[in-house]
Amino acid sequence: xxxxxxxxxxxxxxxxxxxxxxxxxxxxxxxxxxxxxxxxxxxxxxxxxxxxxxxxxxxxxxxxxxxxxxxxxxxxxxxxxxxxxxxxxxxxxxxxxxxxxxxxxxxxxxxxxxxxxxxxxxxxxxxxxxxxxxxxxxxxxxxxxxxxxxxxxxxxxxxxxxxxxxxxxxxxxxxxxxxxxxxxxxxxxxxxxxxxxxxxxxxxxxxxxxxxxxxxxxxxxxxxxxxxxxxxxxxxxxxxxxxxxxxxxxxxxxxxxxxxxxxxxxxxxxxxxxxxxxxxxxxxxxxxxxxxxxxxxxxxxxxxxxxxxxxxxxxxxxxxxxxxxxxxxxxxxxx
Ligand code: 13P
Numbered sequence: 001x002x003x004x005x006x007x008x009x010x011x012x013x014x015x016x017x018x019x020x021x022x023x024x025x026x027x028x029x030x031x032x033x034x035x036x037x038x039x040x041x042x043x044x045x046x047x048x049x050x051x052x053x054x055x056x057x058x059x060x061x062x063x064x065x066x067x068x069x070x071x072x073x074x075x076x077x078x079x080x081x082x083x084x085x086x087x088x089x090x091x092x093x094x095x096x097x098x099x100x101x102x103x104x105x106x107x108x109x110x111x112x113x114x115x116x117x118x119x120x121x122x123x124x125x126x127x128x129x130x131x132x133x134x135x136x137x138x139x140x141x142x143x144x145x146x147x148x149x150x151x152x153x154x155x156x157x158x159x160x161x162x163x164x165x166x167x168x169x170x171x172x173x174x175x176x177x178x179x180x181x182x183x184x185x186x187x188x189x190x191x192x193x194x195x196x197x198x199x200x201x202x203x204x205x206x207x208x209x210x211x212x213x214x215x216x217x218x219x220x221x222x223x224x225x226x227x228x229x230x231x232x233x234x235x236x237x238x239x240x241x242x243x244x245x246x247x248x249x250x251x252x253x254x255x256x257x258x259x260x261x262x263x264x265x266x267x268x269x270x271x272x273x274x275x276x277x278x279x280x281x282x283x284x285x286x287x288x289x290x291x292x293x294x295x296x297x298x299x300x301x302x303x304x305x306x307x308x309x310x311x312x313x314x315x316x317x318x319x320x321x322x323x324x325x326x327x328x329x330x331x332x333x334x335x
Contacts, residue, residue, distance in 0.1 A: 001168050006215025007255065009133045009173040012093060013217055014256030017327035018064035019288035021320075022260070023050055023295075024097035024136060026069060033295070039304035043071070051077045051086070052302060053295070056313035060091030062320035067095045067136050067175070067289070073127065084131040095134040095175070096127045098163065102140040111152040112140045117162055124170035134173040136219070137163040143184045143194055143226065153201050161205035168212055175258070175289065177219035178202050182262050184226035188233040192223045192241050199249035213253040219289050220246070221262050222272055235268070239275035243282065252283035259286070261293030269293035270322045270331055278329030288323045295319075 013020065025033060031041035039045050050072055053059075066087055073096055075083050084094045100116030114137060124135065139156035141148045156178065164174035180195045199220070206213065223241040225233045233241075246257060261269040269290055276286050288294075297319060302312030325331040 001212065002171060003212055003215060005171060006168055006173050006212060009093065010215055010217055010255030013064050013134065013173070014258065014285035014287050015064065017287075017324045018062055019290070019323055019327060020095070020258055021053065021063050021066045021294055022136075022289050022291035023053065023072065024067040024069045025291065026101065027071065030069075033299060034304070037299055037303050045304060046071070047075050047083075048078070048306075049299070049302065049304075050075075050083060052309050052312050053298060053316050054083060054086045054090065056317050056320075058317060059320070062317070062324040063090075063092050065093035065095050065134060067097055068132070069097055073130050073132060088131065093133050094131045095136060096132040096172075097138075098123060098127070098135045098167070099137040102138070105152055105155065108149060108152060110144070111142060111147055111149060113152070113155050114139050114159055117159060117166070120163065120166045121170060124167055124172055128171050132172060134175060134217070135163075135167045136175040136177060138177040138179055138219075141178060141180045141194065141198055143180065143186045143190060148194060148198075153198055157198070157201040157205040160202055161209040161211055164206060164211045164216060165209050168215055173215055173217065174211075175217045175219045176202065176206070177260065179260055179262065180221045182221065182224055182227055182264075185228040186226040187229050187231060188223060188225045188237060188241060191221075191226065192245055195221060195223060196245050196249055199245070203249065203251060213251055214255055216254060218250055218254055218257045219260055220257065222259055222264070224262075224264070224272075227263065235271050235275055238272050239279065242272070243276050243279060246284075247282075250284065254284055256285045256287060258289035261288075261290040264293060266293045266296050266319055270319070270326050273323065274326035274329055274331035276329075277327060278332070285327070287327050290323065293319070294323065
């Protein structure tokens, strides 16, 4: 394992108030996004959309890296340049989603286990050759009556650690993503309780499987009210409880923490991050690795029309800049 390379990659991912663009939607998920603007889910359309984002002028000022999907890491832009090269030229690091998706957990179909460990060392080696320097694996933990079970938490944590170790052996810095889903009716206290249990088990597994923490990034959910909860916690409460949970559960050796947006609005995701960074001194950098919260406005502005490329890029850069300010805790002050 090349610890120095892993550490350098992790540090570069959170350096200079930059964050990640999660552009690793599977073909099915991308279909939903394109459907929302009336665009067919065809390979050239997926390519055109992502090329528009990656070529936004100043992209690398705010975006340290991009999580790609298997199709995208192999794709060329309309002029034949590989999308990987476009990112590298912009000063951004290519990364890759390597999990095979969350499937029904055997014996507990209401819960999920993320698959994709078989053949992973070989895939990691290929992705490294293709230019990737970090990877992502997302575990999904749902909150509902009687769940998550201990079984779901442990099997997912075990798989996350196996993935992380395999990636490190192959030179890819692993993003460890245990996502506690915000879709339920639970309150913020329940989100905090579940997230703390999940993180505690995840770090125990990472330790047991001898993962080099300095060469990892954590991608957690924020501590937030369930979407259907009648009483929505304030932004200040979200920021305070999220920092509290991270301080309780995440070793200071971890190189950086880059949140998912998880269904928050663009503005909420930015504000919450800003409040956290405007507060106290923390042992790790807190940054973003947003999918929807970086792309919603850009997608709506683009609408699949080449005439709208500049508008799509402008909308994207606006969110990217706002989130970069949030990394410094200066977003609200600048607004
Ligand atoms: P969202 O920010 O849309 O939750 O996506 C981030 C991500 O990569 C989830 O795995």
